[in-house]
Amino acid sequence: MNKALKSLNLSRIGLNLFIGLLAVFILGPLVWLGVHAFASDWQYPNLYPSGLTMRWWSKVFLDSAFATAIKNSLVISPIVVLISMFICLPAAYAAGRMNFFGRKVFMITLFSANSFPKIGLFAAIATLYYALNLMGTFVGVVIIQLLGTIIYMTWIPAAAFAAVPKNLEEAARDAGASKFTVFRTITLRLAMPGILVAIVMSFLASFDEAQGTYLVGAPGIFTMPTEMYSLVQNYPIQVAAVFSILLAIPSVLLLGLARKHIMGGQLAEGFQLK
Amino acid sequence: MSKEGSAMGLELKGLKKILGGRVIIDDLDLSVNQGEMISLLGPSGCGKTTTLRMIAGFLTVDAGQIFVAGKDVTALGPDKRPSAMVFQNYALWPHMTVAKNVAYPLKIRGLSKEETTQKVEAALALVNLMHHKDSRPGQISGGEQQRVALARALVQEPNILLLDEPLSNLDAKLREKVREDIRQLQRRLGITTVIVTHDQEEALSISDRVAVMNNGRIEQFSTPHELYNAPATEYVATFIGSLNRFEGDLVNGLIQPGKHVTGIRPEDLTLSTQAFEGSHPGVVELIIPRGHFYEVVVKRSDATFRIFASENIPAVGAQVHVGIKKSLRYLNGKLVA
Amino acid sequence: MISLRSKKSKEGSLTTHGGGPSPRSLVGLALSLPPLLIVLIFVGLPILIGLTFSLGFTTGPNRVIAIIGQQIHKKNHWWGTLGAYNDVIHDSRFFGDLRLTIFVTVLSTTLVLLLALAIALYQRLIGGRKAAVLVTLSIVPLFVPVVISAWAIHTFYGGDGFMRTFFTHFGINFPTLTSTPSAIVIGTVWTSLPFAILMISSGLQAIPDALIESAKDCGASVFRVIANILIPLAKTPIIIAASFTSIGILGSFTIPLFLGPNQPTMLGVEISNFFGAYNRPQQSLVMAFIVFAIASGIAVLYVRSNIKSAKESGRL
Numbered sequence: 033m034n035k036a037l038k039s040l041n042l043s044r045i046g047l048n049l050f051i052g053l054l055a056v057f058i059l060g061p062l063v064w065l066g067v068h069a070f071a072s073d074w075q076y077p078n079l080y081p082s083g084l085t086m087r088w089w090s091k092v093f094l095d096s097a098f099a100t101a102i103k104n105s106l107v108i109s110p111i112v113v114l115i116s117m118f119i120c121l122p123a124a125y126a127a128g129r130m131n132f133f134g135r136k137v138f139m140i141t142l143f144s145a146n147s148f149p150k151i152g153l154f155a156a157i158a159t160l161y162y163a164l165n166l167m168g169t170f171v172g173v174v175i176i177q178l179l180g181t182i183i184y185m186t187w188i189p190a191a192a193f194a195a196v197p198k199n200l201e202e203a204a205r206d207a208g209a210s211k212f213t214v215f216r217t218i219t220l221r222l223a224m225p226g227i228l229v230a231i232v233m234s235f236l237a238s239f240d241e242a243q244g245t246y247l248v249g250a251p252g253i254f255t256m257p258t259e260m261y262s263l264v265q266n267y268p269i270q271v272a273a274v275f276s277i278l279l280a281i282p283s284v285l286l287l288g289l290a291r292k293h294i295m296g297g298q299l300a301e302g303f304q305l306k
Numbered sequence: 307m308s309k310e311g312s313a314m315g316l317e318l319k320g321l322k323k324i325l326g327g328r329v330i331i332d333d334l335d336l337s338v339n340q341g342e343m344i345s346l347l348g349p350s351g352c353g354k355t356t357t358l359r360m361i362a363g364f365l366t367v368d369a370g371q372i373f374v375a376g377k378d379v380t381a382l383g384p385d386k387r388p389s390a391m392v393f394q395n396y397a398l399w400p401h402m403t404v405a406k407n408v409a410y411p412l413k414i415r416g417l418s419k420e421e422t423t424q425k426v427e428a429a430l431a432l433v434n435l436m437h438h439k440d441s442r443p444g445q446i447s448g449g450e451q452q453r454v455a456l457a458r459a460l461v462q463e464p465n466i467l468l469l470d471e472p473l474s475n476l477d478a479k480l481r482e483k484v485r486e487d488i489r490q491l492q493r494r495l496g497i498t499t500v501i502v503t504h505d506q507e508e509a510l511s512i513s514d515r516v517a518v519m520n521n522g523r524i525e526q527f528s529t530p531h532e533l534y535n536a537p538a539t540e541y542v543a544t545f546i547g548s549l550n551r552f553e554g555d556l557v558n559g560l561i562q563p564g565k566h567v568t569g570i571r572p573e574d575l576t577l578s579t580q581a582f583e584g585s586h587p588g589v590v591e592l593i594i595p596r597g598h599f600y601e602v603v604v605k606r607s608d609a610t611f612r613i614f615a616s617e618n619i620p621a622v623g624a625q626v627h628v629g630i631k632k633s634l635r636y637l638n639g640k641l642v643a
Numbered sequence: 644m645i646s647l648r649s650k651k652s653k654e655g656s657l658t659t660h661g662g663g664p665s666p667r668s669l670v671g672l673a674l675s676l677p678p679l680l681i682v683l684i685f686v687g688l689p690i691l692i693g694l695t696f697s698l699g700f701t702t703g704p705n706r707v708i709a710i711i712g713q714q715i716h717k718k719n720h721w722w723g724t725l726g727a728y729n730d731v732i733h734d735s736r737f738f739g740d741l742r743l744t745i746f747v748t749v750l751s752t753t754l755v756l757l758l759a760l761a762i763a764l765y766q767r768l769i770g771g772r773k774a775a776v777l778v779t780l781s782i783v784p785l786f787v788p789v790v791i792s793a794w795a796i797h798t799f800y801g802g803d804g805f806m807r808t809f810f811t812h813f814g815i816n817f818p819t820l821t822s823t824p825s826a827i828v829i830g831t832v833w834t835s836l837p838f839a840i841l842m843i844s845s846g847l848q849a850i851p852d853a854l855i856e857s858a859k860d861c862g863a864s865v866f867r868v869i870a871n872i873l874i875p876l877a878k879t880p881i882i883i884a885a886s887f888t889s890i891g892i893l894g895s896f897t898i899p900l901f902l903g904p905n906q907p908t909m910l911g912v913e914i915s916n917f918f919g920a921y922n923r924p925q926q927s928l929v930m931a932f933i934v935f936a937i938a939s940g941i942a943v944l945y946v947r948s949n950i951k952s953a954k955e956s957g958r959l
């Protein structure tokens with residue numbers, strides 16, 4: 033009995049140690065950077081800054097280049113998401129509830145288009161953009177970001193639509209509702225959590241998109257992520273820290289709202305090829 | 307049955323289990339003879355499944371001891387206990403063939419390939435499933451899956467076999483056949499067996515003894531005959547078979563107000579168009595066909611009775627005479643003379 | 644999840660009356676066209692055109708880039724030229740990069756899988772609050788844009804980062820990990836963990852308790868339960884996690900850009916260098932196709948394992 037207790041204690045210590053290490057591994061970099069956003073001066077090897085200040089925040093908000101980048105991000109991403117919804121949701125509905133010729137091929141094509149290394153793809157797209165005169169244009173950036181949203185805006189809502197039990201729709205029809213009413217009040221409502229997750233993931237895919245936008249947007253268009261690339265080389269770490277927090281806010285907010293559904297399996301369910 | 311000096315098949319002493327702050331099982335005792343087949347019977351929530359899982363080792367006991375074939379297994383995990391369970395949904399592993407499913411416990415014990423094959427085939431032959439030994443669980447029927455689960459349990463040569471609601475997932479026709487098969491198999495092998503069920507017909511038809519459970523306690527542990535004819539508590543009387551239950555005493559063949567509770571089995575009532583000794587008149591309210599007999603609902607001056615009859619069935623609204631052959635009397639839930 | 648099997652006709656969703664697809668089927672096809680077209684035009688087409696450009700076709704859509712870029716090889720056969728491919732293969736930089744890329748991909752994928760499995764198994768078998776904490780921690784990187792993650796990790800493991808700061812107080816000279824392959828591994832593991840955990844954890848959660856209990860009832864120890872029951876039954880999500888993770892790391896750009904050495908670097912960064920800074924777009928595309936080829940190989944393995952597991956469980 034003593035041996036069992038001892039090994040239980042050891043394993044409990046081991047477990048707590050593991051949790052601690054994981055916390056440092058995951059949260060450490062974020063906290064370390066976050067504190068820098070408020071640090072007036074931080075000499076190595078101090079474990080904390082000499083003082084706290086908000087002046088880096090005003091520096092960021094007053095800089096026109098940064099402000100432009102922030103504006104670009106906040107304008108482009110919602111547009112991308114709306115276009116994505118318009119293009120993809122009908123397809124998602126079809127894939128989820130209709131069985132059409134070539135459905136499997138359709139889903140796998142969309143899937144594989146997204147599973148290829150992005151930077152190479154962007155290089156190839158850039159080649160096409162030169163010919164179409166889309167380099168450094170607003171439209172060019174929108175298309176690039178749109179590509180990243182398609183996988184989310186098709187697969188996840190498709191799974192959500194497919195999961196609506198047919199007998200619920202049938203009961204509504206039986207009660208006298210027209211096809212459109214059934215869609216609006218039953219199907220769409222029940223699939224809404226999945227659609228919301230898709231919207232959140234798509235918005236973030238667009239908002240955080242850096243590689244493609246970097247390749248085809250520069251030097252005319254900078255969004256917040258691509259601004260980071262040059263920012264970290266040319267400005268003090270505190271500025272990068274402030275910008276990071278700003279860039280992270282939409283992420284944290286949106287994913288925090290959708291957290292229940294993501295961890296509840298909408299995301300994982302959507303990607304199960306069964 | 308039990309021999310002088312030999313160990314009991316299963317002994318539960320003072321078992322207690324608390325789940326979610328509630329006392330589910332309190333001070334439960336049970337002694338099962340070696341080779342006996344018993345049922346734990348009761349509605350959901352009565353604690354029968356909790357008890358079974360404690361015997362199997364999936365739940366720890368908060369107090370008390372469990373002895374299987376004379377050995378104290380209370381502190382052992384399910385992998386170390388000499389028990390084998392057939393789960394309600396069979397719990398076959400879908401990625402293994404039938405043969406591999408059955409072979410798994412032997413693989414763990416490190417048996418040689420030849421010995422494993424021999425024992426697996428013997429077990430599958432016992433349940434008549436040799437022809438499916440290379441199939442996957444997903445390819446065979448529910449009844450066949452159950453037989454695989456049974457074979458997998460038997461191949462472990464356990465001291466005690468545990469069956470969790472073995473018939474509840476089968477359709478009615480299959481149920482009777484499987485019932486018989488299980489009974490015959492158990493008789494042949496002589497393994498102490500505990501069945502958990504909510505179906506009293508099932509329990510009564512195959513068990514040597516039945517433990518009727520209510521709120522974590524065993525109200526009565528007897529043979530089916532005794533349970534039916536001398537139910538020790540009101541609860542057992544109403545749970546087993548049908549019962550006409552009245553609050554009051556039986557005086558001169560009529561139910562009168564009184565401090566007892568009177569119970570009368572439907573077949574212990576006599577129905578006739580003519581009056582007879584001890585009978586009292588009534589009117590037929592409803593007739594329910596039940597296959598080879600009828601349930602006749604008769605309203606008398608003192609009470610309404612449900613009567614089983616198989617011939618000379620009167621029409622609805624007819625004047626009839628009802629007499630009481632035998633009754634049970636309860637005071638504070640317990641059977642009194 | 645989406646079933647890729649055809650829905651049975653008894654559900655009434657598809658009945659083809661002899662000869663040709665039903666009208667419903669045509670509507671479905673029409674609705675699905677927009678995203679498909681976008682993908683075909685902006686992914687399929689560039690890939691094809693890029694392929695031709697890499698092989699030396701410099702007219703038509705490739706005209707502009709052929710003028711802008713340097714060291715362009717023009718086709719000298721009907722099928723093109725292998726000039727650019729030759730350049731790349733004989734470029735010492737390329738092989739260094741390829742080695743590093745594969746090394747980092749294999750190492751990171753392995754680490755991610757081990758970590759995700761450990762946490763997900765603990766959650767499945769024991770559960771409780773500590774398991775929930777572990778899973779929540781592992782999901783945090785999902786909430787952070789990659790650019791920020793890369794930069795945060797850079798400051799954490801850098802010359803005056805937390806690690807060095809912390810250990811200096813104990814008199815230990817912790818190495819500066821930034822601009823080394825180790826930092827790339829750390830970064831890719833950090834960013835890949837959430838998806839792997841979500842996949843593997845949902846796969847394990849889907850396994851009914853009874854399958855674990857029946858194994859224990861047969862005498863299986865915890866290790867046997869994990870090796871014989873849990874991992875085989877969660878094989879598909881595990882392979883999905885492995886495929887997605889490795890393909891993602893293979894072509895990663897931001898993490899190695901911020902965290903890795905300049906030479907050798909991961910192929911994702913090199914592709915960008917060649918396309919932009921060195922102005923050698925043709926060679927850049929050649930490298931891209933080589934990465935495509937490797938990624939496709941992984942994707943094929945993934946699809947084959949899906950089909951195999953569907954066959955095994957009798958669904959195909």
